[in-house]
Amino acid sequence: MAMAQHLRQGLPLLRRALTSDTLTAGHRSASIKAFIPTLTNQEFSRNYAAASAPKEQKIKVPLTMFGVSGNYASALYIAAVKANVLDKVESELLTLVEASKRSPTFSQFMKDLSVTADTRMKAINDICAQAKFADITKNFLAVVAESGRLGHIERIAQRFAELTMAHKGEIKAIVTSVIPLPPEEEKELKETLQDIIGHGKKVKVEQKIDTSILGGLVVEFGQKVFDMSIRTRARQMERFLREPVNLDSH
Numbered sequence: 001m002a003m004a005q006h007l008r009q010g011l012p013l014l015r016r017a018l019t020s021d022t023l024t025a026g027h028r029s030a031s032i033k034a035f036i037p038t039l040t041n042q043e044f045s046r047n048y049a050a051a052s053a054p055k056e057q058k059i060k061v062p063l064t065m066f067g068v069s070g071n072y073a074s075a076l077y078i079a080a081v082k083a084n085v086l087d088k089v090e091s092e093l094l095t096l097v098e099a100s101k102r103s104p105t106f107s108q109f110m111k112d113l114s115v116t117a118d119t120r121m122k123a124i125n126d127i128c129a130q131a132k133f134a135d136i137t138k139n140f141l142a143v144v145a146e147s148g149r150l151g152h153i154e155r156i157a158q159r160f161a162e163l164t165m166a167h168k169g170e171i172k173a174i175v176t177s178v179i180p181l182p183p184e185e186e187k188e189l190k191e192t193l194q195d196i197i198g199h200g201k202k203v204k205v206e207q208k209i210d211t212s213i214l215g216g217l218v219v220e221f222g223q224k225v226f227d228m229s230i231r232t233r234a235r236q237m238e239r240f241l242r243e244p245v246n247l248d249s250h
Contacts (some may be wrong), residue, residue, distance in 0.1 A: 083136055
């Protein structure tokens, strides 16, 4: 009960920290820090209930992010790391995003700003209760719902996933092909990418299907794009064939 009360008390601080795009880095950091102590667990509260204030655990965000989605994702990351529920929160956010993709009605509801804050809050609380989401996820989504930012939740989840991957030392490689890669080819590609980036980080492969590339592969990771698709090769060949032939070059 005390834990739930602490969480509720922290909501206004989180809301003020995140709903303004014009917060300076210093003000945003101070507001987030004010929210984070409300997310400590009961054991922490018991052990440090003495008159002297506890030494605050310093959590560093592994990537610098900007904008609304970046602010929300960064604050949630700090809270989740402090409570040691990073993987659980990431999974729950992705579950909500996937549910919205499968339900056009739910997706429209999240984007409809004409829906009252009370209605949004009630719907999100009901969903979180049924899904048995962690308290941090539930209260975070309540803040997002109340501030009318549910339409940004997919982008927030993406930014949060970027933070969790950086936290784990992972790099996501997006591999686009016409059909799913056979396991042996995926394994070989993953090993090749691992050799390229070195062994300080771990490659995580995400496959995408796009028949418009006609064949071959498009591999994206970090800031690099390796386009080995038949579509791109055909366009390159087309440009080459359209170039005028210089008969005087011989």
